[in-house]
Amino acid sequence: MKILDREETFEYIKHKMYNNERIVAPRYGDGEYLLMTSGRDVAKETSKVVGSLLKRSVKVKGQLVCTVKRLEGSGVWQDTCNYIMKEGGHKLYGAGAWIRWDFKRNSDVLPFLFRNKVLIVAGFGKEAESLFKNIQPGVKSYTMPKKQASSSYKTAVGDILKICEGFDNILFACGPTGKVILSDIVDKTNANLVDIGSLLPAILSINDKNMVKTWSMSGYKPYSNLDKLVGNLLKKI
Numbered sequence: 001m002k003i004l005d006r007e008e009t010f011e012y013i014k015h016k017m018y019n020n021e022r023i024v025a026p027r028y029g030d031g032e033y034l035l036m037t038s039g040r041d042v043a044k045e046t047s048k049v050v051g052s053l054l055k056r057s058v059k060v061k062g063q064l065v066c067t068v069k070r071l072e073g074s075g076v077w078q079d080t081c082n083y084i085m086k087e088g089g090h091k092l093y094g095a096g097a098w099i100r101w102d103f104k105r106n107s108d109v110l111p112f113l114f115r116n117k118v119l120i121v122a123g124f125g126k127e128a129e130s131l132f133k134n135i136q137p138g139v140k141s142y143t144m145p146k147k148q149a150s151s152s153y154k155t156a157v158g159d160i161l162k163i164c165e166g167f168d169n170i171l172f173a174c175g176p177t178g179k180v181i182l183s184d185i186v187d188k189t190n191a192n193l194v195d196i197g198s199l200l201p202a203i204l205s206i207n208d209k210n211m212v213k214t215w216s217m218s219g220y221k222p223y224s225n226l227d228k229l230v231g232n233l234l235k236k237i
Helices: 006-018 030-037 047-057 076-088 098-105 125-132 149-166 175-184 199-204 209-214 226-236
Strands: 092-095 118-122 139-143 169-173 192-195
Touching: 006 092, 006 098, 030 047, 030 076, 030 175, 047 149, 047 175, 076 092, 098 199, 098 226, 118 125, 118 149, 118 175, 125 139, 125 199, 139 149, 149 175, 169 175, 169 199, 175 192, 199 209, 199 226
Parallel strands: 118 139, 118 169, 169 192
Antiparallel strands: none
16 A cells, blocks of 8 residues: 655646546545544534444545555554555555645646536535636535535435536535545546545635634644635636
8 A cells, every 4th residue: 555645646636637537536534534433523523424434435446545644653643544544445545635735835736626517515515606606607516514414415415416427526525424425426427526625615715704714624724825825726717
């Protein structure tokens, strides 16, 4: 098994993008790890509902499962990396931080994900569609509950399966449930499937500064130059 660092993951996905190859990239962090291994309620979900679904989803072939690159030492990050790699059984893994890295660095790949016909599956789906209507009218949304997204899991999978072939990119920002839905439709669509997570609130903060507070990355302070970063990304779409 091999895990790429964030730069290698970025280059791997960029290479696929420029060669018109499909991108399928869910991202599993410590929240997903805790849901799969403990009784703690995290990421606005409960382990009883989502834990077993995540264990199944991480094994699904045809996706580059991204997580944290920590193979040695101790602590939740190392435990997360080791567990996801062992549970998934894939030969290659990516680093989940590639999205944040590209967003802060140059946004070479991210604009590509918002081009053509795009479906955003998120708790802030309607807000996303409203923001993009004058920027990129090809962006549509499927709104999930902001909390306990798993409560709409079965309905969402059925609905998305009916429409997924009409989109070039399907982006997920609905926590652990998004990873599960992504894995469910890997073989049901040719669309790129990418878990963008807290990037969506960052983008939406261009219209609503309070949106920054919804970030799930509690260990990171909001970027001081967020307006500039979002502005640069939107200009490239």
